[in-house]
Amino acid sequence: xTIKLLFNPKKGKxxxxxxxxxxxxxxxxxxxxxxxIYFQDKNVVYFRFYDPAGEYANLxxxxxxxxxNVCGRALQAFIDREAxxxxxxxxxxxxxxxxxxxxxxx
Numbered sequence: 001x002t003i004k005l006l007f008n009p010k011k012g013k014x015x016x017x018x019x020x021x022x023x024x025x026x027x028x029x030x031x032x033x034x035x036x037i038y039f040q041d042k043n044v045v046y047f048r049f050y051d052p053a054g055e056y057a058n059l060x061x062x063x064x065x066x067x068x069n070v071c072g073r074a075l076q077a078f079i080d081r082e083a084x085x086x087x088x089x090x091x092x093x094x095x096x097x098x099x100x101x102x103x104x105x106x
Contacts, residue, residue, distance in 0.1 A: 002037050002040070003018060004017050004035070004036075004037060006021060006024060006034070007036075007073070008029075008033050014078060015033075034074040036075075044089045045089070045091070046092075071092060
């Protein structure tokens, strides 16, 4: 089973569910949230690249570092709220295109 996770870095808000991320929040707020998927059977949490502007072309190394930093805060929030275990393996997606479970390499 997969669990969808959302974290709003400005408000510290965490949401969890099993439906699509887009069904869990208002469309206008979509890019304000860090999005992740937790694959329970693999104990892996997979983070989508976080860019609140939704711009994925010509990303700088600074943008990648900022994304990892915010994802790290989200990871801690997910652990603190017991949405995922502390020993989950963490993977990062650093592109702007969609993925499926088949695309994830463990």
